Amino acid sequence: MKKLPNIFYRKNRILLKELVRTDFKLRYQGSTLGYLWAVLKPMMMFAVLYVVFVNFLRIGGDIPHFAVYLLAGIVFWNFFVESTSQGMQAIVIRGDLLRKVNFPKYILVVSSTVSALINFAINLGVVIIFALLNGVVPTWTWLLVPLLILEMYALSLGLAFLFGAINVKFRDISSIWDVLVQAMFYAVPIIYPITMVAEMSGTVAKILLLNPIAQIIQDVRYCLITHEAVTVWSFVGNSFVRLIPIILVVTILMLASMYFRKKSKYFAEEV
């Protein structure tokens, strides 16, 4: 029983389920529209960006279904931001609990990322409905999307473990991350097509695409919406370099969980 904390261990799964359920119940507590906000929020953000970038700035005119293309990118990005920011706070906000009860700490981080994942699933449903309404024809590549979601989840969970553990001793990390996230939003081709960068400099475009988030978002767009979307697989020639995003995700998840496990013994004293 004192061995590795194991997610497949039944009691841990029950605790995870209870925490996620509590979080979901409390999320829209007291709001009139309730769970509807989970769908309304990304749609409203999409509307703003659509008006600004498509109507006024006229970006992405040559990409088919650009509206859905944009929405898919935003929804994946939002999941990344939500899961890392909430995962980072998961340990700190439960500090009182950690000092009084002994339970596997990683469940707190996992539960906050799973909550974000549920929210994300709802949003993804919105994307698919929009895509079909927009005349996107489903192809076999739709079947690859779950793999990309898994990759995105692995990346977010890894960072949540890392920041969650650091945040116990060094609270500045949450402010630093807020700024970094803002900067990254523009470094990832979410609201602009990567071809715009490629026209100016092919090398910069390649480097941008090696960011796992960019790789995932472009792959999702390719698989789900249009095969005209530029992906790291088609744009970067070297077959080893192309694997960098995936290697990064696996490395981050592995190192971060090891770090978290090492630190989690002392959370009760330090938080």
Add this chain to the structure above:
Amino acid sequence: MSKEVALRANDLHKRFLLPKDKAAGLKMAILNRFKGIKGYTEQKVLKGISFEVYKGEFLGIIGRNGSGKSTLLKLLAGIYVPEKGSVEVNGTLVSFIELGVGFNPELTGRENVYLSGALLGFSNEEMEEMYEDIVDFAELEPFMAQKLKNYSSGMYVRLAFSIAIRAKGDILILDEVLAVGDAAFQEKCNQYFKSLKGSQTVILVTHNMAAVRNFCTRAMLIDGGEIAGIGKPEKIAEEYLELFKN
């Protein structure tokens, strides 16, 4: 009473590094490092505690404020990691360092019972078995569908207390969790604790000498992070009171 060991503490040591005021902030931290000043003071809270608790025993741990009782309890519960030494537990251990930990005011009484159960490591089936019993003991059947924020403080502690004492663990660890609520409910709690003698392994930290004399089968006095005495509750309670005479 059988002499089977339920819990064994081997030479437990624990120290805390308490940061000094001067170490707050990045500038001072860097300066101190250059000057070779330690940014913290070391406080040894436990200096080698070893004891055994047998199955069915009701062990009372007493001692002055700051003697290390609560730290010891947290080590036993696995909340803290010892500097040196180890804790062996034979069976499942349920600890209540405080009542109502993890309670959420926005959830109903029923939901809170299940959430607490999950935090303590009980499965859903185990909780379903215990649920009726917990609610019965707390005398709160009509209120279980109400949100906790609408409970009176008496109702709140009764629910928390009932979870604590009705949780079916092999070893129950309690920190100052004694009679709560009004006179009638307190009497019920006292009766319950008395009835536990011999059937349930309990480790209780308390300042209440009446409780030690009435409920405990054995008591342990901690002073300055060491065991100052262990044995018959009456005798240890006397020793504890002696501490305050000089």
